[in-house]
Every structure is written in structure tokens, then in C-alpha cells.
Amino acid sequence: MESTIIKSRNFNASFGTNHVVKNVNIDIPRNKVVAVMGPSGCGKTTYLRCINRMHELIPGASSSGEMTINNENIYQMHPIFVRLKIGMVFQRPNPFPNLSIYDNVIAGYKLNGIKLPKPERDRVVEHSLTRVALWGEVKDSLNKKGSFLSGGQQQRLCIARAVAMEPEVLLFDEPTSALDPISTSTVEELFHELKANYTLIIVTHNMQQAARVSDKTAFFYLGELVEYDETKIMFTAPKDSRTQNYITGRFS
Amino acid sequence: MNTSVENGGITRSDRPLRVINSTPDAITKAKRRIRRSFRQIRTETVFRQTLMIIGLLMIVLVLGILLTLVVKSLPSIQALGLKYLWGKTWDPVQDIYGAAPFLLGTLISSFLALIISVPFSLAVAIFLGEYYPNGWLPDFLKNAVELIAAVPSVIYGFWALAVLVPIVRTFESKIGVAPLGQGIFASSLILAVMIIPYAASLGRSMIQLVPSQLKEAAYGLGATRWEVIRSVILPYTKSGLFAGVLLSLGRALGETMAVTMVIGNTSLMPHSIFGYGNTMASVIANEFTEADKPVYVSALIELGLVLFLVTVVINLIGKKIIDRFTND
Amino acid sequence: MEIKSVKYRIGKNYGFKALVIIFAFACVVPLLFILSYILEQGITKINWRFLVNVPRPVGETGGGIVNALMGTILIIICASLIAIPIGILAGIYLSENKKSRLAYWSRLCVDILQGVPSIVIGIVAYFWLVKPFGFSAISGSVALAIMMLPIIVRSTEETLKLLPASLKEAAFALGMPFHRVIFKVIVPVGISGILSGVMLSIARITGETAPLLFTAFGNPYLNFKIWKPMESLPHVIFTYATSPYDEWKDLAWGASLILLVWVLLLNIFTKLITRKWKVQL
Numbered sequence: 001m002e003s004t005i006i007k008s009r010n011f012n013a014s015f016g017t018n019h020v021v022k023n024v025n026i027d028i029p030r031n032k033v034v035a036v037m038g039p040s041g042c043g044k045t046t047y048l049r050c051i052n053r054m055h056e057l058i059p060g061a062s063s064s065g066e067m068t069i070n071n072e073n074i075y076q077m078h079p080i081f082v083r084l085k086i087g088m089v090f091q092r093p094n095p096f097p098n099l100s101i102y103d104n105v106i107a108g109y110k111l112n113g114i115k116l117p118k119p120e121r122d123r124v125v126e127h128s129l130t131r132v133a134l135w136g137e138v139k140d141s142l143n144k145k146g147s148f149l150s151g152g153q154q155q156r157l158c159i160a161r162a163v164a165m166e167p168e169v170l171l172f173d174e175p176t177s178a179l180d181p182i183s184t185s186t187v188e189e190l191f192h193e194l195k196a197n198y199t200l201i202i203v204t205h206n207m208q209q210a211a212r213v214s215d216k217t218a219f220f221y222l223g224e225l226v227e228y229d230e231t232k233i234m235f236t237a238p239k240d241s242r243t244q245n246y247i248t249g250r251f252s
Numbered sequence: 253m254n255t256s257v258e259n260g261g262i263t264r265s266d267r268p269l270r271v272i273n274s275t276p277d278a279i280t281k282a283k284r285r286i287r288r289s290f291r292q293i294r295t296e297t298v299f300r301q302t303l304m305i306i307g308l309l310m311i312v313l314v315l316g317i318l319l320t321l322v323v324k325s326l327p328s329i330q331a332l333g334l335k336y337l338w339g340k341t342w343d344p345v346q347d348i349y350g351a352a353p354f355l356l357g358t359l360i361s362s363f364l365a366l367i368i369s370v371p372f373s374l375a376v377a378i379f380l381g382e383y384y385p386n387g388w389l390p391d392f393l394k395n396a397v398e399l400i401a402a403v404p405s406v407i408y409g410f411w412a413l414a415v416l417v418p419i420v421r422t423f424e425s426k427i428g429v430a431p432l433g434q435g436i437f438a439s440s441l442i443l444a445v446m447i448i449p450y451a452a453s454l455g456r457s458m459i460q461l462v463p464s465q466l467k468e469a470a471y472g473l474g475a476t477r478w479e480v481i482r483s484v485i486l487p488y489t490k491s492g493l494f495a496g497v498l499l500s501l502g503r504a505l506g507e508t509m510a511v512t513m514v515i516g517n518t519s520l521m522p523h524s525i526f527g528y529g530n531t532m533a534s535v536i537a538n539e540f541t542e543a544d545k546p547v548y549v550s551a552l553i554e555l556g557l558v559l560f561l562v563t564v565v566i567n568l569i570g571k572k573i574i575d576r577f578t579n580d
Numbered sequence: 581m582e583i584k585s586v587k588y589r590i591g592k593n594y595g596f597k598a599l600v601i602i603f604a605f606a607c608v609v610p611l612l613f614i615l616s617y618i619l620e621q622g623i624t625k626i627n628w629r630f631l632v633n634v635p636r637p638v639g640e641t642g643g644g645i646v647n648a649l650m651g652t653i654l655i656i657i658c659a660s661l662i663a664i665p666i667g668i669l670a671g672i673y674l675s676e677n678k679k680s681r682l683a684y685w686s687r688l689c690v691d692i693l694q695g696v697p698s699i700v701i702g703i704v705a706y707f708w709l710v711k712p713f714g715f716s717a718i719s720g721s722v723a724l725a726i727m728m729l730p731i732i733v734r735s736t737e738e739t740l741k742l743l744p745a746s747l748k749e750a751a752f753a754l755g756m757p758f759h760r761v762i763f764k765v766i767v768p769v770g771i772s773g774i775l776s777g778v779m780l781s782i783a784r785i786t787g788e789t790a791p792l793l794f795t796a797f798g799n800p801y802l803n804f805k806i807w808k809p810m811e812s813l814p815h816v817i818f819t820y821a822t823s824p825y826d827e828w829k830d831l832a833w834g835a836s837l838i839l840l841v842w843v844l845l846l847n848i849f850t851k852l853i854t855r856k857w858k859v860q861l
């Protein structure tokens with residue numbers, strides 16, 4: 001299996017006439033954690049949402065260039081297939097409020113009309129919740145609605161929901177920015193365990209988080225991919241002065 | 253509020269105003285200013301009291317309406333008792349009064365109108381709330397639907413009488429029922445058109461309230477737009493949409509003019525939706541001015557009382573649901 | 581993991597969208613039919629005689645509806661004079677008193693009033709004003725005023741509630757008394773919302789017939805005395821439309837066109853001026 005799973009070549013994205021992602025070329029390696037950092041408005045979230053084609057849901061949004069997964073062009077597949085291979089976890093935990101914890105985890109199957117026999121469903125739920133270290137905490141309340149869970153637990157439920165679909169890639173859009181420090185560190189521990197089975201791309205505005213959890217880091221600035229390298233190198237000896245200025249806090 | 257001149261200052265007992273005692277000229281000016289302030293304070297109090305009285309007036313108005321209806325229905329309540337409500341015969345000439353034909357006629361025509369109109373209202377709500385909230389075409393649709401609510405009901409009735417009834421008559425002869433044209437079916441059709449805007453506009457507001465992050469979670473899992481509507485938007489707005497339907501129902505129950513021009517106005521129990529019928533509102537409109545006996549008048553008023561209570565309850569339930577939804 | 585017939589799901593998606601579009605725009609069809617039919621039938625019946633003559637007895641030509649036209653105008657003016665001040669003040673009261681018990685019940689009663697069927701209001705106005713004093717235009721105006729109140733109160737309250745508190749606070753801080761703050765600061769800023777409520781309520785009652793059936797009652801002669809019965813446009817349409825005489829039905833078509841145009845213009849006018857007068861906050 002090739003070591004690169006997602007490739008972008010000359011990738012651009014816009015909102016109407018507002019060109020927010022400019023000519024990005026990036027290779028995302030398999031089973032690694034890639035952090036995408038940069039100041040507000042630099043295009044990192046927009047780029048992330050282009051990977052699983054959520055960007056085009058916004059009226060007036062457009063993109064161009066090449067984006068492939070396993071050398072298949074993402075923009076020539078139907079979005080449904082893209083999103084089954086590439087799952088997403090959002091900034092604010094968003095479990096479905098009218099569904100129980102059990103049904104939330106299995107929601108992806110229900111939505112796609114995939115009917116699993118009950119033992120299979122139970123297995124998926126237990127497996128996914130175990131993967132996010134939530135099984136022990138909720139196994140006795142699977143039929144309750146998720147509103148009693150803490151923010152961190154809700155976010156892990158959302159990760160479980162994405163993981164249940166067995167995607168190849170998991171996208172995280174500032175996943176801990178709405179969480180308290182303890183929940184944040186629980187989720188960050190997860191990243192390390194999840195990369196054994198999935199490739200993770202995490203957008204974060206928290207530099208320290210990027211340094212803590214990722215293998216490679218990409219720095220976006222004003223829509224351009226300024227620098228992309230091993231995390232260690234990015235934070236100790238960056239090659240671009242803009243990267244240097246960002247990590248030393250000249251602008252954030 | 254007392255004024256007193258002491259220690260060189262003029263004070264009001266609840267708020268001290270201090271005036272520096274200098275030239276007589278300044279004192280006069282100060283006195284004038286204070287007098288103006290007192291006048292303003294008095295006006296302010298009067299104004300606040302007026303507001304409160306007007307607020308009270310609303311309550312008095314509703315109580316007055318209720319009281320009038322109850323008092324004027326007493327003669328028939330006393331004379332006929334509760335079995336008036338399920339009495340099947342309405343024959344004022346022989347002094348027999350039974351409300352069942354009108355209760356049934358109202359229920360059948362309103363619910364039939366509701367069943368016909370809800371798919372259309374829902375379609376408008378989903379179209380404007382989810383698919384195309386902005387743009388010139390949705391604006392056109394939005395204005396057109398609002399226009400439906402603006403057209404006076406007597407014009408709907410007249411058009412229905414002139415155009416809809418003949419069409420229904422042809423339809424009825426094709427399906428083998430008596431080609432009367434007028435009747436419950438025709439009145440339900442015109443009612444259905446008239447009540448579309450109510451559920452549509454409320455539904456649209458409710459659908460727009462669905463948080464986008466919930467929709468995104470569903471899209472992110474690979475759902476199509478229809479699947480997002482079915483499994484996220486509709487469950488979320490269930491109670492709001494129901495409130496919209498209730499509002500449409502309330503409107504249908506109270507509609508008088510269009511119904512009375514088209515429904516056939518018979519006092520017999522309705523036996524078929526293609527036959528003549530009558531609703532509470534239309535029988536009141538038709539027979540009130542001709543009612544000569546006190547019990548006759550009172551029986552009609554009692555219908556008005558029932559109509560009042562039912563529509564008020566339905567509207568209040570609908571409003572309560574909306575309030576709970578928008579404050580969640 | 582097996583994905584069953586994604587094509588089927590995609591097909592269902594487009595199918596649903598098509599269904600929604602068809603049903604949504606189908607609503608406009610009856611409206612267009614009705615508007616064009618009224619236009620077609622009514623336009624030939626309107627001429628100068630139509631507008632200035634009173635109705636002639638059956639069999640004579642040359643009847644008109646001037647009594648209904650004048651009647652409607654008078655009745656609406658009277659209803660507005662009653663409803664607008666009370667409605668705006670009530671709206672101010674409710675927006676200023678969010679927590680008091682009286683305001684809670686008052687607001688509830690306004691909501692109740694909004695749902696009362698128009699025929700019921702007509703009956704009540706009959707017992708209040710017609711039984712003691714006879715059929716009169718003013719009794720019809722009172723009934724219509726009761727129907728206007730909830731709309732005016734609601735829109736005034738909603739408009740004023742949206743204004744930022746800082747506006748009021750600034751005025752109070754300058755030492756303004758309460759009534760000045762309301763009438764010189766708050767109301768002028770919210771005037772577009774208040775005005776739109778007023779115009780909407782007028783548009784609503786212009787077409788109302790049921791409350792006038794037993795109050796203003798109708799009058800074949802031109803009459804400007806509001807304590808006497810008066811004819812109105814919706815009522816004349818109802819009477820003539822349900823009559824068996826063709827000449828009268830013709831009058832009804834002409835009257836319908838006039839009423840329709842009137843109501844439409846009021847609605848369009850409302851939309852235009854509220855957009856123009858909206859104050860940027």
C-alpha cells in the first residue's frame with residue numbers, strides 16, 4: 001500500500017469571488033497524524049472541508065484542482081462515497097439530540113440505509129465506543145439520550161459515530177476548542193491510539209496542541225500552504241520566516 | 253410628593269432638588285423649572301396608569317366577549333341542556349334544535365381542508381426553509397403565498413361559486429354521485445387553498461431554526477439532502493410543524509364567508525362529502541338575522557360559544573408550542 | 581460494509597426535491613386563476629357610472645356601488661381611529677412590562693383575540709351596540725376595530741422589543757420623563773414596524789364581511805351618518821354574488837375587482853414603505 005493516502009495538487013477554493021485557499025500541494029501520509037495550523041482566516045478549515053466535500057454545501061462555494069484519496073479523484077466520486085471513506089468531527093460536539101447514545105453511534109448506518117442484524121450492530125457500537133475510551137462510561141446508559149454527557153464525552157461520542165463507519169481518514173475541525181482542559185487531554189490521547197487504524201488530519205489554532213499530537217504539521221497563512229514538514233522540524237527549525245514568526249507568537 | 257422650602261433649598265420628599273439661593277430672578281427660574289418637572293412627573297404617572305388601563309382593557313375585552321356569549325346562550329342551555337350538542341335535527345319552525353349537523357359539518361370540512369392543504373404547506377415550508385431560502389424565485393413564492401392569505405374570503409367564496417362549483421359538478425357527474433356542485437367537498441377545496449399560508453409560513457420559520465451543525469453531522473456521515481431532511485430536520489421541527497397545522501386548523505374552523513357561499517346550507521345531517529352541509533359559522537351567518545324566537549337566537553349563540561372555545565383552545569395550544577420551541 | 585444502491589438513494593433525493601418544487605409552486609396556480617378571473621370578469625363592469633351611482637332595483641340598468649365604496653372608507657376610518665391608538669398604547673404597555681402578572685394575562689388575551697372567528701366578534705358587537713342602538717356603521721367599526729387590535733398590538737410589541745435598551749437608557753440619562761422617552765425616542769425609531777402592523781391590520785379588515793353582517797348591516801342608499809346602517813364593499817359583494825340576478829352579479833364582479841386591487845395595493849404599499857423607513861440600528 002502506498003504510503004500517501006491523500007494528495008492535493010494545485011488545489012484552490014473560493015466563496016464566490018473570495019479566494020481563500022490558494023494553490024495547495026500536500027501529501028498526507030497514511031496512519032499518521034497531520035496537524036494543520038495557522039491564524040484565523042488562513043483557509044485551514046476551508047481546506048479541511050474540501051477534503052470531504054463539505055465545502056460545496058455552502059451556496060456560492062467553489063473549488064478547483066486535484067484532490068485524491070488512494071489515487072482516486074475525490075471530486076469525481078459521488079460525495080456519499082467520499083464521506084464514507086473520510087469521516088469528520090466538528091468543532092462543537094453535535095450528537096443528534098433526539099437519538100440515544102446507541103443510536104447516535106449507529107447513526108451513520110441508519111442514514112445510509114445500511115441494515116445490520118442486531119448482534120452486528122451491538123458489536124459496532126461496542127467496538128466504536130471502546131475505540132474512543134467511552135465504552136466503560138456509557139455501557140449501562142446506551143439507551144439514554146446523550147444530553148447528560150459532558151462536553152468531552154459528547155465529543156468522543158461524535159468521534160465514535162465517525163469511527164463506526166470504518167473510514168480510512170478522520171478529519172477534525174478544531175475538535176477541542178469548545179472543551180475544558182481535562183476533556184481536551186483525553187481527546188488528545190485518543191489521537192495517538194486512533195492513528196493505528198486511521199489517518200488523522202486535525203485543524204487547530206492551538207500551536208501547542210499541534211506540537212503535542214502530530215507527526216507532521218502544515219502551516220497555512222493567507223490561504224497558502226507556507227510550510228509542511230515533520231512536526232519536530234516545524235517547531236524547532238522552520239524553513240520559512242513566516243512559520244518562524246507564527247510559532248514565536250508574532251501573530252496568531 | 254411634598255415640596256417645602258427649607259434651609260435655602262427646595263426639596264421634594266422623595267428626591268431632593270437643590271437650588272442655590274441667589275438672586276430673586278434665579279429663584280423664579282428655578283421655581284418654574286421645578287414646576288415643569290413636577291408637571292412632567294405627574295404626566296409620567298398619568299401616562300403609566302393609562303398604559304396599565306389599556307393593558308387591562310384587553311383582558312376586559314376578552315372577558316366581555318366570553319361573558320356575552322355565555323349569557324346569551326343561557327336560554328338555550330337551560331331549555332335544551334347538553335343533548336343539544338348531539339341532537340341531529342335542526343328545525344326552528346317546530347322549535348327543535350340540535351347542533352350535531354353543524355358540529356359534524358365543521359369538523360368534516362375543516363379536517364378535509366387540512367388534509368388537502370398540509371402537503372402543499374409543507375412543500376412550501378421545505379422549499380423556502382431548506383432548499384432555497386434566498387433568491388428572486390423564492391421571494392416570488394413567499395410573496396405569492398402571503399398574497400393567498402391577503403385575499404378577502406368573500407372573493408374566494410364568489411370565485412368558488414362561479415368557477416369551482418361547476419368544476420366540482422362535472423367531477424361529481426363523472427364519478428357517479430349527484431352533481432350538486434355545492435357541498436362539503438367544494439367548500440373543503442376552497443378552504444384548503446385559503447389555509448395554506450398559515451402552516452407554510454410557520455413551518456418555514458421552524459425549519460430555518462434547525463442548527464446547521466446538526467445538518468452537517470448528517471452530511472458528514474454521507475447522507476443525501478432528502479435523508480438529512482427526513483432524519484434531522486423533520487424530527488427536530490416536529491412540534492413546530494404541528495403548531496403550524498393547528499394554526500391552519502383554527503383558521504379553517506372559523507372561516508365563514510367562503511364556506512357559506514359554497515357549502516349548500518342545509519340543516520340536515522351530512523351524509524356524504526359530496527352532499528350539502530353546513531358549518532357552525534355558516535349557519536350563524538345565514539340564520540341569525542332571521543331568528544325570531546329567543547331560544548332560536550340563543551341556540552345560534554351557543555354555537556358561537558362552542559366555536560369561540562374550540563378555536564381559542566386550538567390557537568393557544570399552537571402558540572404555546574411555538575413559544576416553547578423558540579425559547580429552547 | 582456493503583452500500584446498497586447508492587443510485588437509488590440519489591434518485592430518491594432528486595425525486596423528493598422535484599416533488600417539493602411541484603407541490604410548492606402548485607399553490608400559486610389557484611391564486612393566479614382567481615386573480616385573473618376576477619380581473620377578466622370585473623374589468624368590463626367598471627365604469628364611471630358604476631363608481632358614482634347607487635344600486636338600482638332589479639331590472640334597471642345603470643346601478644353602481646358608490647354607497648358601498650363610501651361606506652367601506654368611512655367604516656375603516658372609524659375602526660382605525662378606535663383601534664390604532666389603543667393598539668399602539670397596548671403594544672407599548674406590553675413591551676415595557678415583560679414581567680408583571682397583569683401584562684402576562686393581557687398578552688394572553690391579545691393572543692386569544694387573534695384567534696376569535698370574525699363571526700363571533702360580529703355577534704358580540706351586535707349585542708353590545710346594535711341591540712340597544714340599532715344597526716349602525718359605528719357598530720361595524722367597533723367589531724372591525726376589535727379584529728385590528730391583536731395585529732397592531734403584536735407588531736408594536738415585537739418592534740419595540742427589538743430596540744436596544746441603550747436607546748432608552750440614553751434618553752433617561754438625559755433626564756427625559758417616561759412619556760417623552762416613549763413618544764420622542766422609542767416610537768420614532770420603531771415607526772416602520774408599528775406602521776406596517778397598522779397597515780396590515782387595515783388590509784386585513786378591508787375584506788372582512790362576517791362582522792358587518794349584523795352590525796353595519798347594509799344600506800341601499802348613500803349614507804354618511806355613522807350611527808345609521810351603512811353598506812360596505814365586501815358585504816355588497818356577498819349580497820349580490822349570492823343573488824339570482826345577473827345584473828347584480830355583474831356589480832359583484834366589478835366590486836370584487838375593486839376590493840381585490842385595494843387590498844393588494846395596501847399590502848404592496850406596506851411592504852414598500854416598511855423597507856424604506858427601516859432605521860438602521
